[in-house]
Amino acid sequence: MTSTDTVEISGHLMDSGILSRVLDDIREYGGDYVIVRFDLGHDAGDISHAELKVSAEDDEALQRLLMRLQTRGVNQVDPGVAAVKVTEQDGVFPDGFYSSTNLETQVRLDKSWLPVANPEMDCGLIVEDTEGEPRIHTLPMADVRAGMKVICGASGIRVDVPVVADTGGFGFMESDVSSEKPQAVLVRQVADGMREAKAAGKKVLWVGGPGVVHTGAAPAMVELVNAGYVDVLFAGNALATHDIESALYGTSLGIDLARGQGVEHGHEHHIRAINTIRKAGSIRAAVETGVLTGGIMHALVKQEKSFVLVGSVRDDGPLPDVYTDVIDGQRAMRAELTDVGFCLMVATMLHSVATGNILPASIPLVCVDINPATVTKLADRGSSQARGIVTDVGLFLEQLAGELVPEYRRR
Amino acid sequence: MTSTDTVEISGHLMDSGILSRVLDDIREYGGDYVIVRFDLGHDAGDISHAELKVSAEDDEALQRLLMRLQTRGVNQVDPGVAAVKVTEQDGVFPDGFYSSTNLETQVRLDKSWLPVANPEMDCGLIVEDTEGEPRIHTLPMADVRAGMKVICGASGIRVDVPVVADTGGFGFMESDVSSEKPQAVLVRQVADGMREAKAAGKKVLWVGGPGVVHTGAAPAMVELVNAGYVDVLFAGNALATHDIESALYGTSLGIDLARGQGVEHGHEHHIRAINTIRKAGSIRAAVETGVLTGGIMHALVKQEKSFVLVGSVRDDGPLPDVYTDVIDGQRAMRAELTDVGFCLMVATMLHSVATGNILPASIPLVCVDINPATVTKLADRGSSQARGIVTDVGLFLEQLAGELVPEYRRR
């Protein structure tokens, strides 16, 4: 029997194309809809408000559709209260579990709305009693344990789509992109985003691939580490190894000009650099014992900044600091997200997507890559707050360092 | 003080451009050379032979240069005997360890030459005594233990560049690519490579990305599994999850025609499919209990074929069968390489590079992707035997199934 419910969405519905994506979702999930009400602002800046009656073939299908629509910021008009089930198996959610979004989320267990502690995509929502007070937080599937209480179905849940990207603060993209020097404007906007985060006492998170080293941007990044604009780095074995290899052996990595890629200069240097750090015990130990005296990783250690290196199946070695278990790596990344106020992703698809999965949508996020596919992929995966810049990573970081560290430019 | 040694290389030196790459290596490693002898065949088909005197600033630099040159198939004229050191730390090779290639390799410990059991890139060569007989095999850095005996330096080592790709057997690329229907010829050559491997009692290894499912090639691949042309599959969480999601929910993954990519249909289906398999315990259990009744993974289980799924940092879930530790995953992949006689890589850069790292150069290898960068990257990493085909994965597998399973075409 057909099940129905009424949902609502507010925002710049006309401008943002969000409504058509909502209707696409309904069709894709085999549902149907009637538009019940549509309050349209009369002026350009006004917020519109829509109410839709959505239906699906049965309640299970409806719940799944409602959960899906919440990823777009669509809430039930009468959300009711949330259903809670107890998990029976480690690492397995109950059937019908609510699959979380990276949006600000609130849950009503009986009367009052409780905020979800750490919004992240594709997790379950766990209810815990802390000193008699229920507390709700996200938990990835791999970490759930039997006996935990998990929110199921779409009732009693409300999400807020961030407005930061549209009107306030960072305002990336929305500000007037001058025809004079757009690339300089972009660099300045990223610099401003970092400055604002720092001024607000927040951390700047970088996610980087080996292209940072190949394009010769390592000195610029070292400068930015030393100037305090890199609080945390998420990367893989490759960035750290190329950086260390370059510092240890002075390898002229060069640039394959015709193809725009760093030339692979044989694994001989590469594997030997890894062995050297393994012998030292860790990157930090290699810095402290004077084995490693330059480069990005060296600067991070010296400045007492954090880094999380997570391995992949193609890794050589790897470096002793690399998490070889990717789920452990994800946990370590999550642990560093507290107080992050700005995120810059540079030249890596794998780690950018991984970070996009766990980063709350409320944190400004810029992705820089010479390959348009990386930028597009990130946006497609649900990191809707992501702003992409398709440009040369080397020249971009060079200009960013010049903008944030004026002395660097003059050298 | 300058150290020198004399090296030699044989082959179609004029045609292959190999000699110029050797000279590039010498320059890059800061070495120098004099060409001592150059025997040039007089006719087109003749093998040439070159002898070079190479020099470097000291013996350490020379040894590293010699090791580097071996990745090109350059051997010492007077190789002497191999030096052996004992490792002092778990997971760390001795300084000056010989970093292996994926070429056929032989080592002389005193008089006779011993073959290296399982050629693989970037490993150490371990000497073991098995019933009084020394035996030499590759071992990745992470698996080395204190007390093991490791070959150091370049002396006493000889490599053979495979000639299979140039003249014999598979003969891919070398055969006359007809102007009539090149794409059909390519499909037939891959089919022939698989048939030859099967006829020789060898296994066919597939390495695949989620693009296999997105492009609608899953039915073609199922057909090929059932017909016996897929003995082992290496993949990640994504291929298996998309395949299972499609089988469980009938998700019409569709194709984003404008961008040529599978549309990301929200994590809602995705994460729920993973949860379902986790609940069943494993993919095999899900097949046996009737939870999973179609798709590629189902076919592999039914046909009792092997698969190795290795995780990455961007994974959701993951599926219970996925190795979350990438080093464990590499070990599981290595264990499946025995008797592989042909390898086809489809639509994945990460797992293709990972497989290229561990696959002996003597095994024919074809890489199919719509993105030229994947193909180029693989060749750059040292998988010189790799042949690349830049084409639509969906149409290619469709035609391959039609070629290998004639009934499939007629349906």
Next chain:
Amino acid sequence: MTSTDTVEISGHLMDSGILSRVLDDIREYGGDYVIVRFDLGHDAGDISHAELKVSAEDDEALQRLLMRLQTRGVNQVDPGVAAVKVTEQDGVFPDGFYSSTNLETQVRLDKSWLPVANPEMDCGLIVEDTEGEPRIHTLPMADVRAGMKVICGASGIRVDVPVVADTGGFGFMESDVSSEKPQAVLVRQVADGMREAKAAGKKVLWVGGPGVVHTGAAPAMVELVNAGYVDVLFAGNALATHDIESALYGTSLGIDLARGQGVEHGHEHHIRAINTIRKAGSIRAAVETGVLTGGIMHALVKQEKSFVLVGSVRDDGPLPDVYTDVIDGQRAMRAELTDVGFCLMVATMLHSVATGNILPASIPLVCVDINPATVTKLADRGSSQARGIVTDVGLFLEQLAGELVPEYRRR
């Protein structure tokens, strides 16, 4: 002083995202708007209707904004009658001329609405008296002559957005793309589009680049010419020359597998093939005298089909049939558009964009290329009816020939 006017738009406004593009246009042109009325269908399939009051700083700015909005299918509620000015210079339109779209367009000179004969982008609308009856047709800037009557401003003009792509006939993309074999479905849809056009007595127009020859698709295309599915070919010097070179010299053009491009086999063959045809006088003459005996151009001549070859600045030769004046070439292309009912663009950005510029939006249009940029570019340029398929051109045409000419498949 601010000028205002009221405009309206109808259609699937919620689904199509068209409204947000309209609002973007208003902002970009420095205008402002108030939404006056918004009739929303209650059900999914209903047509919505919006009325906006738009304003701009003066009448000139308003007129330009209104003209811009018409490219989106937005018409004035009270269109009034069209203003007509007389041109004063050859090749120059009067200030404020109406710049046409490729949509179905009607003009009201006094009372009744007159259809515009041949919708094309970026032209002027010319009023001619034919036997006392006013007739309105598009004319490109280069062809306008002093004394002609040209429509100016946005008043008295109405455009219709084609609905064919959304609901009826061809229905490409909208139909259910099966998860089973999407690529086969796409091939069949293109085949159906061609069959429908032929059944309706319409012509099938092909626009092709040299990639058709490089990917080995020439035999498939010859088959399609012979079967009557190629009525007109628009191309450049390169497609014809490569095709003829291949026919004359049996050049094995081959495929550069690693890069997915036809290898450039030196201009020696190329330039000699051109010289040979120039000596014969024309491609037709070369066929008739037995100089040219195979290939695509040969088949077109034999089947008495049309082709228009237009040159570019990078051309060698060119072939005697090539229009070296690009404006003459555009005129020749326009002359072939009559009765075209389907258009397929294959492997060429230059000629595809050129054809997109002059093709009415009402004609179904499919663009096939392995490079996503070509497909995207075409859509961005205003050929909104364009459907793109990112795939291997060789395999696609092979399958298309197999679909339309069943005997071809069996060979």
Next chain:
Amino acid sequence: MTSTDTVEISGHLMDSGILSRVLDDIREYGGDYVIVRFDLGHDAGDISHAELKVSAEDDEALQRLLMRLQTRGVNQVDPGVAAVKVTEQDGVFPDGFYSSTNLETQVRLDKSWLPVANPEMDCGLIVEDTEGEPRIHTLPMADVRAGMKVICGASGIRVDVPVVADTGGFGFMESDVSSEKPQAVLVRQVADGMREAKAAGKKVLWVGGPGVVHTGAAPAMVELVNAGYVDVLFAGNALATHDIESALYGTSLGIDLARGQGVEHGHEHHIRAINTIRKAGSIRAAVETGVLTGGIMHALVKQEKSFVLVGSVRDDGPLPDVYTDVIDGQRAMRAELTDVGFCLMVATMLHSVATGNILPASIPLVCVDINPATVTKLADRGSSQARGIVTDVGLFLEQLAGELVPEYRRR
């Protein structure tokens, strides 16, 4: 009956891979070879010298093979004297005409060697008597007239491969690309190339696409025009129109950050900008009458620099300065090549390939594009002296202006 001849080639044969390309050519043309002599330098810097006996099935095939080999710098040991035939038709060369290369070429008519005046690819070599002295120059096929004397066959011709790129002067790529800041080094090398050309009294030729304007690099380019680093510009209708549109209407062209392309801002502005310049009569007239007051084209006119705009089939308008006949356009481009000492190609495949066709190989040539395919294509077409830089055009020109015009940086 088999015909044979002996050819020679000198150079860094080992390093350059040139020999394997020569042997590929022989095989491709169905010929055969024996290596007669091979003098190998003993040291790294030595020049090697090879002699090959090549054979083909008959003299015509041999002559074509010899002509092909000359494009690689391979000359006959005993070149004999050149054969001359008289053309019988306008626009058609005699059978067996020598198809020219862009290398320095000399011809022996009887005793002495005469230089070919203006090396260009794919032309004929015309013998003219000027005051009793024979003079030899290239002529494109379209310009040949009946009665002209044309060199036929490969005898009596000698080519010189430029060594400039390998050892002297510009030395791009060969110089040590520092690992510190490769991108800065590249900018400096291009700047040095331009400075050297200017210091030698030579002209700097730019070839540009509309991406120069889209990426916001117009102000940087204006600066470089004003500072004297742009003597000639080759472009199409698009670059000039976008530049003029931006100057006339202050259009904020912006950047589509997600896709890295300039957004197409509707043809409305575009077509109106063209109409305005057509009304003025020419770009120069528009500048002189104060209609056009800014941008790249304005700066070129003000600085009395040359530009050649050549049309293409996709052009709107076009601007009155555009050559609509592409062969006329090629002639106009050729006429500007005198005294060009450096060429920079930016963001255009069409005009870059066109320029590469007519530019002597002795002129240093750098191609900058964010798309690797453009750079690769250019090299494949025979512009072997081309050096490619895959980077962001906007940031690159910004840095180049900062390097060449230090005041620009400080603003």
